[in-house]
Amino acid sequence: MGQDLSLHRAGDVTTLPPPSILPLMGQDQNLKGAGDVTTLPPALILPLMGQDPNLNGAGNVTLPPASTRRKKLIAVCGSTGTGKSQLAVELAQHITNHAHDDTRMGSEIISADSMQMYEGLDVITNKATRQEMEDVPHHMLSVLDPRLGDECDVGTFIQKANQIITRLHDDPNVDYVPIIVGGTNYYLQHLLLPGKLVSMDDDKREHVDNSDSDGGKEANAVTEDTVDQILASLGVPLENEQRQLLLRLSEKSDDHDPSALQLWKLLNVLDPKMASRWHYRDTRKTRRSLNVLLETGKRHSQWYEEQREKEQVEEGEEEDGGGGGVERMVIWIYSDLNTLRQRLDKRVDKMIERGLLQEIVELRSIARSLEQSRGDNAVDYTRGIFQTIGYKEFDEYLTHRERTFGSLDGTSDLIPDPSDDQGRKLFDHAIESMKLATRQYAKRQISWLRNRLAPDIGRKASKGIRLVILDATDPNQWQENVNQPASDIIDAFLNDAPLPLEKTIPIPTSNSPAKKSRKKAINASTADDQSSTDDRLSFVICPICTPDEPGSEPQMVLRAKWQDHIHGKVHKNAMYKRGILSRSGPDQSEEAQKKRAARQAARNVD
Ligand SMILES: [Zn+2]
Structure with missing residues (x-):
């Protein structure tokens, strides 16, 4: 076998160097999964092995300096409820266990979820349980204290995450492959495509x-x-x-x-x-x-x-091997939204069983004490932990309950009393709202992955980042459709081998009509992210809707929403007002006129 030959050539089998030194030899990372060695062309290995200085006098083999190893990173993304955390743990274990005793491979998980950074509140933020983590170290979980009103901005997140990644990559004894899992779109975007870090918003x-x-x-x-x-x-x-x-x-x-x-x-x-x-x-x-x-x-x-040009230059240098380039493999686990919907609904029910309401009561008292201590509007649903889905949805119900039955602190059973009709109604409504909000969140995440992350990665495909998509729609096929293909892909990725892509799926398309997908594109960009700006998110002033009087307030429309705007009520009314449209009932000519006016307006803008 090729491997045996090369080992003998290197000296003594018993002093086989740990594969962590192999990156120094280029393609020889293939040796890592020593079991796969039959797939290797021995001719390729031998000359390289021969040249390796570490192998001469094989008794004194040492690990190469961490800085010379090829740095790799895995990201697992997908909408909420698809099993990201589970796959991340499975892959971390796969990487660690797959190695031999002497391979010294390791993996740790870095969460990129802005809500899971808060301490406690495990149910409402969907944190993996200790058991689910299977002893794989997790970072960036429970690092913020909600009681202090802490918030994390994307810059701080990136800085901390990069510190962890660097520390793992620089470990002199173990060849670590960090796994990012998440979560929050703009965290992932900035972490995976650092060229975008300096955006106009953040x-x-x-x-x-x-x-x-x-x-x-x-x-x-x-x-x-x-x-x-x-x-x-x-x-x-x-x-x-x-x-x-x-x-x-x-x-x-x-x-x-x-x-x-x-x-x-x-x-x-x-x-x-x-x-x-x-x-x-x-x-x-x-x-x-x-x-x-x-x-x-x-x-x-x-x-x-x-700044952008500077980044591009830096990126270019990185590509030339000028420094710190990390090879990134992004795995998107996709689930069809209709199927996912049922799973998400069930999850909400389960969250209530697991103590969701108790956590919301806790959050409410945190909000109150924050308000008292700071005198500001701490309960801003758009900020910090208070954005978490469920908090605002249950507000009415819990407020009602508090008014009717007094303080909720320490109340273990927060399910509405059978005699409390109004409570029951508010409670049911809250659950429906939470389910809806969860679905919408999942939808926005998918849109963002489809419309932003996937194209961005596509553009940078030559720069050490790749994306594969696996189908997690059927949880019963997890092993076959997700776990196994992901493990195979990661093996190939770590071995610099061609990726086995048989089980991957193309970027899921949106089945909805064009107008709808445009809307989705907008949602994907604005979404839960307070972040990214791009051309579609710049404003144009509608000349029809903006009054002619000097000093009047302009009607500013997001470029991405322009088509919606010119077909909307406000714009149509303005056209009536200006006599561009007549109210004499819809006929063929008016339709044509309307279109002309819209085109005219579009021209004025572009
Ligand atoms: Zn208008």
């Missing part, structure tokens, strides 16, 4: 402007001269009123609070590209872009472009 991580949270009032004051220099360099003549506004911003004076529209219009003159990214009502972002301009003398859009 650039505060390494941004010139770190005054994100307070609308930019902490930034340093800029002198009048500097402001004029900046204006001169941009070559933008400002009307005096706007120049005064910019000066006031540069002084950080609070005595005059400009309106959201005034600020946005100023940005629109100075940096129209960036202005198109923000709705004029989004004062925080508008201010931030203006602050970047004041502090760097550069347009925020330009600054952003430069």
Whole structure:
């Protein structure tokens, strides 16, 4: 056998080097799964083995420095309820167990789920139980204290996750393959495709402007001269009123609070590209872009472009083997939404049995004490742990119950009393709402995987990242359709062998009509993510709906929602108002006219 030959050549069988040294020899990672050795062309191995300095005088074999090993990473993604956590554990065990005693392979799991980062609340956040973790180390679970109102932003997550990944990859004794499992779309996106890390929405991580949270009032004051220099360099003549506004911003004076529209219009003159990214009502972002301009003398859009180019250069270097390139294998376990729906519904019922309501009661008291201590609106359903599905859905029921029966703390049975008609109704409604919200979340996750992650990975296919999709629709076929193919693919991935793709499926398409899938694309982008911006998420001003009077508020429409907008009520009414449409009943000519007007509007925008 090829392997035996090579071993003899290397010296003594008993001193076979642990396969962790094999990456040094290039293709010889194939030897890792020593059982598969028959599939290897021995001719390929032997010369390489011969050249390996570690094999000369085979008695003194040492592991190569961790830095010279080929670094690999696995990600398991998919919508909620598909069995991601389970597959991650199975793969981690497969990697660890598959190795021989002397192979020193290992795997640990890093959760990329923004809700599971909170301590406790295991039911509501769907955390894997100790038992389900099967002794595989899990990271980034239960690391935030909900009592402190902690929140994690994507930048912090990426930083911490990368620290763990680096530590595992640099381990001198074990060849670790970290497995990311999740979860939260924008965490995954940024972790797997780091080129996208600095996006216009979440650039505060390494941004010139770190005054994100307070609308930019902490930034340093800029002198009048500097402001004029900046204006001169941009070559933008400002009307005096706007120049005064910019000066006031540069002084950080609070005595005059400009309106959201005034600020946005100023940005629109100075940096129209960036202005198109923000709705004029989004004062925080508008201010931030203006602050970047004041502090760097550069347009925020330009600054952003430069960051992007820099990243691309860095990525290019990475590809050339210039540094730290990690090979990434992404496994998406897909489940058909109709089938998944039933599973998700059942899961909600089960969560209630497992103590969901007790956790929500706990969360409610956390929210109250946060509100008391901070005096702010801690119970913001769009922030932190309070976004978790179930919390707001059960609010009405639990509030009712509290009013009727007093404090809920320590109440073990929170199921409605048979005599409590209203309670029963609210309870049933809460369950239905939670089921609906869960389904919608799953749907958004799938849309995002289909419309964002998969295409993004496709574009970077040559850069050490690959995606395979497995069909987890039938849980009874898990072993055959998911576990086994995933294990085979991972073996090939770790061995740099061609991937066995027989069981993989193509990117699932959306069966719904075009309009619906457009909507999905939007959902996928805005979704649960407070994150990503791209072209579809820039704003256009509808010339039909925006009143002609100067100073009136523009009708800003997301580019991605443009088609919906021009077919919507608001827009149609504006067309009636302008006499583009007549109300004389729908006839052929009106239909045509409507289409013309819509086309006209679209042209004005593009
Ligand atoms: Zn319109």
